[in-house]
Amino acid sequence: xxxxxITIVLVALGYFFGRRAENKHIKSIIEREAVMNQLPAMAGRxxxxxxxxxxxxxxxxxxxxxxxxxxxVAGLRxxxxxxxxxxxxxxxxxxxxxxxxxxxxxxSLGAExxxxxxxxxxxxxxxxxxxxxxxEVHAYGTALMEYSTK
Amino acid sequence: MYxxxxxxxxxxxxxxxxxxxxxxxxxxxxxxVVIVSLILGFSGSWLAGKIxxxxxxxxxxxxxxxxxxxxxxxxxxxxYLQSLVxxxxxxxxxxxxxxxxxxxxxxxxxxxxxxxxxxxxIYRGLLEKVPNENTLVTLLGHEIGHVKYRHPIKSxxxxxxxxxxxxxxxxxxxxxxxxxxxxxxxxxFSREMEKQADEEAMYTLQSLYGHINGGAELxxxxxxxxxxxxxxEPSELFSTHPLDQHRIDNISIMAKKNNWKETGNLSPxxxxxxxxxxxxxxx
Numbered sequence: 001x002x003x004x005x006i007t008i009v010l011v012a013l014g015y016f017f018g019r020r021a022e023n024k025h026i027k028s029i030i031e032r033e034a035v036m037n038q039l040p041a042m043a044g045r046x047x048x049x050x051x052x053x054x055x056x057x058x059x060x061x062x063x064x065x066x067x068x069x070x071x072x073v074a075g076l077r078x079x080x081x082x083x084x085x086x087x088x089x090x091x092x093x094x095x096x097x098x099x100x101x102x103x104x105x106x107x108s109l110g111a112e113x114x115x116x117x118x119x120x121x122x123x124x125x126x127x128x129x130x131x132x133x134x135x136e137v138h139a140y141g142t143a144l145m146e147y148s149t150k
Numbered sequence: 151m152y153x154x155x156x157x158x159x160x161x162x163x164x165x166x167x168x169x170x171x172x173x174x175x176x177x178x179x180x181x182x183v184v185i186v187s188l189i190l191g192f193s194g195s196w197l198a199g200k201i202x203x204x205x206x207x208x209x210x211x212x213x214x215x216x217x218x219x220x221x222x223x224x225x226x227x228x229x230y231l232q233s234l235v236x237x238x239x240x241x242x243x244x245x246x247x248x249x250x251x252x253x254x255x256x257x258x259x260x261x262x263x264x265x266x267x268x269x270x271x272i273y274r275g276l277l278e279k280v281p282n283e284n285t286l287v288t289l290l291g292h293e294i295g296h297v298k299y300r301h302p303i304k305s306x307x308x309x310x311x312x313x314x315x316x317x318x319x320x321x322x323x324x325x326x327x328x329x330x331x332x333x334x335x336x337x338x339f340s341r342e343m344e345k346q347a348d349e350e351a352m353y354t355l356q357s358l359y360g361h362i363n364g365g366a367e368l369x370x371x372x373x374x375x376x377x378x379x380x381x382x383e384p385s386e387l388f389s390t391h392p393l394d395q396h397r398i399d400n401i402s403i404m405a406k407k408n409n410w411k412e413t414g415n416l417s418p419x420x421x422x423x424x425x426x427x428x429x430x431x432x433x
Contacts, residue, residue: 034156069168080175085168095162
């Protein structure tokens with residue numbers, strides 16, 4: 001009985017605070033993306049070869065923790081199968097935040113373009129599967145800066 | 151110059167309120183758990199019913215019953231209970247190997263129960279309230295009826311099957327499937343089982359005394375006790391025992407159906423009965 005009560009409280013807390021944090025985060029991501037969109041980032045592997053640019057590695061990483069509600073829903077989902085939408089939102093936020101941070105670094109270097117952008121996602125919650133998932137998303141790419149600006 | 155397009159929202163994530171998914175999944179899980187426990191409980195109980203009684207006795211012998219009972223301190227009472235039990239076993243046509251053992255418990259608890267291995271536990275608290283032998287025979291007949299229809303082992307089988315299923319689903323390993331308390335805790339019998347045992351008790355009364363007077367008294371004891379404790383009877387939906395009044399009514403219905411006499415001479419309890427029961431007061 002106590003166990004059940006604790007679980008209910010944790011799930012409720014996870015829902016209210018997790019959802020509030022998530023909505024706030026998504027809103028902030030959308031706002032910053034609108035600004036950062038002027039700095040293009042692309043996956044292409046070949047930079048312009050006209051000698052106008054010099055290159056530098058830029059990266060942005062974010063560590064994001066799951067809340068109890070999402071873990072609980074995902075646990076239930078495990079019984080039936082299907083897409084775990086609770087995690088999809090989480091990972092989407094993490095990837096976009098990582099790119100935003102990478103762009104921020106590039107912007108401070110005066111970059112005009114980031115190419116060869118890649119993502120790495122890793123689980124850093126350890127090997128115990130009972131622990132709540134904590135993930136790190138790392139976005140990195142090559143920033144191109146015009147020589148003349150130097 | 152290259153420009154990143156604005157990516158539309160809602161491709162990699164959904165705007166849908168997660169509570170919707172949560173409630174669907176939760177309801178689905180609860181339904182799954184209920185269905186699985188019903189099916190497994192039913193099959194566990196059915197399979198356990200196939201266990202021969204000799205094997206049941208072996209399971210029961212894993213527990214040291216004698217350490218709990220006070221039969222040794224009250225040999226006269228224990229002997230009397232055992233003789234009644236043997237008489238009732240014969241009246242109920244129990245199979246040869248189904249040996250019933252009565253255990254006297256010197257405690258205030260108003261209860262008596264049957265458990266695996268044909269072990270009957272009768273508490274002093276209940277015996278104090280029993281007015282005559284006929285009522286005592288009803289009580290013992292009811293409990294022996296449980297053993298006759300293999301209710302304790304079926305109930306245990308159901309419990310074990312459900313426990314295994316729950317451990318598998320929840321993935322926890324710390325739950326005790328067959329704990330030490332398994333034998334001495336009152337096993338949960340279904341309402342159907344209680345009714346079957348009630349009927350068996352009435353048959354016993356009729357065949358031993360030629361009438362069923364004194365039988366309903368047993369349920370009146372429980373009814374009064376509940377009133378004394380001022381706890382309302384749980385509504386029938388949630389209770390496994392049929393309501394006391396229903397059981398009393400059921401006795402009359404059975405008597406009419408089988409043409410049994412509802413009146414008759416009541417046999418007294420032996421003289422030493424009260425003495426033995428009250429002996430704890432002198433200590």
